[in-house]
Amino acid sequence: MTLPSTPDGHPRASNGHPAPAGTDAPLVRPDVTLPVRGGAYRRPDAGTVARLGQVSSATACAKLHGLGLRHSFVEGPRPLAPGYRVVGSALTLQFMPQREDLAAGDEQEYVERHTALWHVLEAARPGDVLVIQAYGSRFSGCVGDILARYFQRRGGAGIVVDGRIRDSGKIRDLGLPVWSTGVTPHYASQSELFPWAYDVPVAVGGVLCLPGDLVVADDDGPVIVPQAMAEEVVASAQDHEEWEGFSRLRLDEGARLSDYYPLTPDTRGEFEAWRSAQSSAR
Template sequence: MTEALTRTGADGLPGDPTAGLVRPDVTLPVRGEPFERADAGTLARLGEVSSATACAKLHGLGIRRSFVEGPRPLSPGYRVVGSALTLQFMPQREDLAAGDEQEYVERHTALWHVLETVQPGDVLVVQAFGSRFSGCLGDILARYFQRKGGAGVVVDGRIRDSGKIRDLGLPVWSTGVTPHYASQSELFPWAFDVPVAVGGVLCMPGDLVVADDDGPVIVPRAMADQVIESARDHEEWEVFSRQRLDEGARLSDYYPLTPDTRGEFEAWRSAQPSAR
């Protein structure tokens, strides 16, 4: 373990309930293997896809769980697409992390370390078990993340300093807010660049995150091109269908398209200036 984590709760102060605990030989924070981020072109193309469409297309491709259930936008109207930079909280155990100085010990944990690895366009994805009491990110850390080019944050748990973070204009999806700092309650920043579970969904480092007012969706990195191609067709025919419905057409003919109206759509698309 790091020096700071080793001494936490082990000062032998009178009344310290952790003074007699045997400290295991564990080195924190844990860091996973290096990973690749998506290229700028992929991010730009996926940036045209809504989370609803991405979720639907992944379902059609065989990925049944992509919606991160629970986190909601701190402020509505934001839209983010980026590569997942992962942070894992784990339950506290007194022989590993406890004591009066714990808030200061956090600077030696995965929470501080992961922020030093942020690259422009990253979306920080945080596993926090939906905790109602752990403020996984606060104003100062959010500012640092944003300054380094971070695009947004998805937390399966809570944040603190919500007003100041809202004023930053940093897009954040969380399950709520709390006045607690990160390790004040039952969790502790444990690992980064590792697989995380958020809202019932597996997120691997480097996966793509699409988040908007409907919530966050995790797109497996290797499937990004399939999702983009399928979503582009879907969103183009929805534009066509809206236009026809606004003109008075029948819903059952244009949503979804029938074989006949699909041919009509293809002709319409070919006539558009932006047609491929």
């Protein structure tokens, strides 16, 4: 069988790419069923999400460190606009490197609708935060305006991408909180990556994120909170946020930094009395 030729006269494989030199046969596609979907998982309950919603990413990261979890900060992604904040259940999407025997050729952008990128959006539930593994790629626009708009309409709370997005101005206009490493005009599979799997563990910014983990993201960046540790983080963070508020009051009144940040045994007692008085006054 004679394959169509490329502009330089080489035969073209059935996937739209040049066939290997010296052959006129298409690349043999591996026996892989895509998209890959992970197993069922449990999302955190709404009460846990609401309680964690009072915790900043900095405090969540610090408390996880104190509990023995050293890597929770997703390094790289920054908010598309200042002031964004989100707390929600992680809905995961994994990109993988493209390979010529799996690539979709000239119709690739349309083939995307059958990939994990489309499927994960259909799986979205209200309050989900889409967490995307993209290896910090500078050339893959993992999400654009239409997909972000659809995700938001399904109740999606935010997106964290270890890579780039496209249509950044339109996504900003949506008001959907997004954290990414930057922007690009490329569509998702235009360059070196391809949407591969969803509802699977992903690596983002050097951090492991499991489906159903909690994501806390604000101006300081995203933090991944394991679902099983969320309530412990909430309890510890509440005390931390309260004594920091007390310390700010005292410092604004002219107190010494070393007495109130962090609290000493004496000023801790003063804080407890202040907190008790505040509770009684409510």
